[in-house]
Amino acid sequence: MSQQPAPETPPAAEPPAERSAWRMMFRMARPRATRANFFAAALALALGFALATQVQQTQQQGLEQLREDELVRILDDVSQDAARLGNDARALEVTRDRLLSGADSSAEALRAAQERLDTLGILAGTVPAEGPGIVLTIDDPDKKVTSALLLDALQELRDAGAEAVQIGNVRVVASTYFTDVPNGIEVSGVPVSAPYEIRAIGESATMASAMDIPGGVSESVRRLGAVSRVEQRKSLSITALHTLEEPQYARPVPGPTGPGG
Amino acid sequence: MIPVLGLIGGILIGLFLQPEVPLWLQPYLPIAVIAALDAVFGAVRAVLDGIFNDKVFVVSFLANVVVAGFIVFLGDQLGVGSQLSTGVVVVLGVRIFSNVASIRRHLFRA
Numbered sequence: 001m002s003q004q005p006a007p008e009t010p011p012a013a014e015p016p017a018e019r020s021a022w023r024m025m026f027r028m029a030r031p032r033a034t035r036a037n038f039f040a041a042a043l044a045l046a047l048g049f050a051l052a053t054q055v056q057q058t059q060q061q062g063l064e065q066l067r068e069d070e071l072v073r074i075l076d077d078v079s080q081d082a083a084r085l086g087n088d089a090r091a092l093e094v095t096r097d098r099l100l101s102g103a104d105s106s107a108e109a110l111r112a113a114q115e116r117l118d119t120l121g122i123l124a125g126t127v128p129a130e131g132p133g134i135v136l137t138i139d140d141p142d143k144k145v146t147s148a149l150l151l152d153a154l155q156e157l158r159d160a161g162a163e164a165v166q167i168g169n170v171r172v173v174a175s176t177y178f179t180d181v182p183n184g185i186e187v188s189g190v191p192v193s194a195p196y197e198i199r200a201i202g203e204s205a206t207m208a209s210a211m212d213i214p215g216g217v218s219e220s221v222r223r224l225g226a227v228s229r230v231e232q233r234k235s236l237s238i239t240a241l242h243t244l245e246e247p248q249y250a251r252p253v254p255g256p257t258g259p260g261g
Numbered sequence: 262m263i264p265v266l267g268l269i270g271g272i273l274i275g276l277f278l279q280p281e282v283p284l285w286l287q288p289y290l291p292i293a294v295i296a297a298l299d300a301v302f303g304a305v306r307a308v309l310d311g312i313f314n315d316k317v318f319v320v321s322f323l324a325n326v327v328v329a330g331f332i333v334f335l336g337d338q339l340g341v342g343s344q345l346s347t348g349v350v351v352v353l354g355v356r357i358f359s360n361v362a363s364i365r366r367h368l369f370r371a
Contacts, residue, residue, distance in 0.1 A: 021309055021367045021368050022368065024308060024309060024311070025308065025309070025368070034315065036315025036316055036318075036319060037263055037264070037315060039319045040264045040267075040304075040315060040318055040319060040322075041263040041264045041266070041267035042267065043264075043297070043318075043319060043322045043323070044264040044265070044267035044268040044271065044301070045267035045268065045270055045271040045274075046271060046297075047268060047271060047294065047297040047298070047301065047322075048267065048268040048269065048270065048271025048272035048274075048275065049271035049272070049274050049275045050271075050275070050290060050293065050297070051271070051272060051275065051294050051298075052271070052272045052273075052274075052275025052276050053275045053279075053280055053282055053290070054282070054290050054291050054294050056275070056279055057282045057287070057290070058291075067342070067343050069343070070343075
């Protein structure tokens with residue numbers, strides 16, 4: 001190396017000088033079995049080993065090798081983070097509580113709406129109903145019973161508190177009508193024939209006595225030569241349904257408290 | 262060539278074994294590594310200057326490592342360990358930079 005001061009490198013032109021530098025590197029890189037080269041290799045080995053070890057040590061660095069001020073700084077950071085995260089957690093808890101109570105109130109509203117739906121469904125005749133009630137059967141062999149009598153009977157039942165009524169296979173609702181046709185009676189356009197069976201859900205004793213009052217339904221039926229029979233039942237089911245039709249002209253007027261109030 | 266192979270082999274051994282650095286060595290190992298790197302770059306530069314000497318390289322390598330470790334040790338004893346470590350790293354970094362610049366000029370003429 002030093003015994004050969006590069007005689008073939010004239011410092012005249014740059015390319016030869018550059019080439020000589022590379023050539024010198026390559027010459028140095030040739031393996032030489034000298035003791036100093038062996039030492040250099042051992043040192044390089046130790047350096048590479050230390051380098052890799054230190055890199056890995058840094059990557060998995062724990063707290064134990066940090067200095068005091070660094071530890072204090074880390075502690076400060078952690079404390080600030082904890083305070084900030086605590087604030088976040090409290091805010092989120094408040095939000096969660098609000099959402100939970102909101103869910104409660106909406107579940108309450110849903111329950112109330114379901115109750116209203118059930119009530120209105122029974123009133124409108126769109127859901128089946130069951131409960132205590134009476135079954136009024138009118139046998140009419142001479143076909144003397146008119147629609148007016150059935151209407152009277154229905155009115156008496158309503159006065160007595162009937163909540164759901166079915167005549168034959170027709171659910172009685174607000175728009176139910178009775179017409180006389182040559183072969184009998186039509187209820188809402190559906191022909192019904194004797195024996196007429198009227199099922200009414202309500203307080204059965206009250207309705208039964210309402211049928212029997214002087215000048216009431218039973219007496220009128222008897223006067224026509226027909227036979228009426230009232231049967232009180234603890235449990236009665238009304239399964240005939242009324243099909244709702246969308247009102248063509250009438251529109252609901254929103255109340256002062258809104259449609260839900 | 263052999264030292265380069267030694268360097269690569271050392272890195273591979275370190276990666277493969279993943280040794281735990283003993284606690285007493287932990288403050289000194291990074292400084293020692295940087296000092297050794299300075300010696301290596303200085304050696305490459307000496308090769309290009311045509312003044313490389315194997316014995317000088319070995320001695321300067323060991324001396325660099327020992328002195329760097331001793332400075333850090335002294336700084337720790339005096340309570341200025343972190344500052345002195347920073348100073349050593351800065352000085353060695355400047356030396357490495359100047360050596361690399363010289364090597365670059367030799368090899369690339371730029």
